[in-house]
Amino acid sequence: MxxxxxxxxxxxxxxxxxxxxxxxxxxxxxxxxxxxxxxxxxxxxxxxxxxxxxxxxxxxxxxxxxxxxxxxxxxxxxxxxxxxxxxxxxxxxxxxxxxxxxxxxxxxxxxxxxxxxxxxxxxxxxxxxxxxxxxxxxxxxxxxxxxxxxxxxxxxxxxxxxxxxxxxxxxxxxxxxxxxxxxxxxxxxxxxxxxxxxxxxGNPPQAVAGMKKMLGEAEDLNQSDGIQNDQTISQSLFANPDSMATMRAYNDRLAAGETMDQAYWS
CATH class of the missing domain: 3.90.226.10 (2-enoyl-CoA Hydratase; Chain A, domain 1)
Structure with a gap:
């Protein structure tokens, strides 16, 4: 307390x-x-x-x-x-x-x-x-x-x-x-x-933190600058080793025949 x-x-x-x-x-x-x-x-x-x-x-x-x-x-x-x-x-x-x-x-x-x-x-x-x-x-x-x-x-x-x-x-x-x-x-x-x-x-921590940052910073930016900032944060997430491992795991599931509903939201 x-x-x-x-x-x-x-x-x-x-x-x-x-x-x-x-x-x-x-x-x-x-x-x-x-x-x-x-x-x-x-x-x-x-x-x-x-x-x-x-x-x-x-x-x-x-x-x-x-x-x-x-x-x-x-x-x-x-x-x-x-x-x-x-x-x-x-x-x-x-x-x-x-x-x-x-x-x-x-x-x-x-x-x-x-x-x-x-x-x-x-x-x-x-x-x-x-x-x-x-x-x-x-x-x-x-x-x-x-x-x-x-x-x-x-x-x-x-x-x-x-x-x-x-x-x-x-x-x-x-x-x-x-x-x-x-x-x-x-x-x-x-x-x-x-x-x-x-x-x-339950979502990857680095992605949740990145999206939180994106949402907060977008409040203070015009649309063009906001989109550029989205890209900057997104690129850092795509390059994150944990994110890459997660993407590969989901890609394997989709390649094995699962739908997005099954892989992402079930």
Missing amino acids: AGNVTIDRPEDGVALLTVGDGGDPGHLTTCATVDHLANALDEVIADGARVIVLASSVPGHWLEHASLDDLLNLVEGKEASGDGSGWFRSLQTINRGTAVTIAAVNGDTSGGGCELGWACDLRVAEEQVRFSQPEVIIGAGTGIGGTSRLMRLIGRTVAAEVVLTGRPLTAQRLYELGGCNKVVPTGKAVEAALELASVIA
Whole structure:
């Protein structure tokens, strides 16, 4: 355990991080909690995690927006539960670290919590969940991707509605807009996310890491530069000895008469 973040390792290459109650009366996310999350992310990656699932043990809540006590104290130069750097460390590791990240959203999420979820590679949400960016209601703004990253996920029109009204989207609506990979019944987010994690962790590690890098870097590039970057990463994978051995093994199976359905997906 790292602070109030519980670490489980359900199978080789997969880590489950479950965020507990940080002590805020409104179940908002304290700076101390994101410090613990950042440390837990570093710990499991150093220990070999290739896929990380993020969940919550707080009934009705995933990661909510930043603790207002902490925000006010930081702005006024007073002592907060942490220095705030955990938000940025967590965000960087989730979005650009070596491990694939899956948000198992098993409760409402808002503000900075939502922004950490938008930074994940994949999102699985339970049917009762609501997503919101309520910063405008309290006179603030989305500071770590609630506008720019959400706009890329679901488009400018609906993103504008979300950030300008502060009102929530349902999990089903988010799924229909392409911002969520799967909507599952209440209580099933972690199970579904771990199933997805198992599939990803079963693929060659170098290829998973390469595709994670490709996806992340493509966010900052225009199409021409993105395609060139795809080529650079892809060429390094084709030349990787482990990749070459895997390709030969699959080639033998296809040559022996297996179909792609049999060789790749059965």
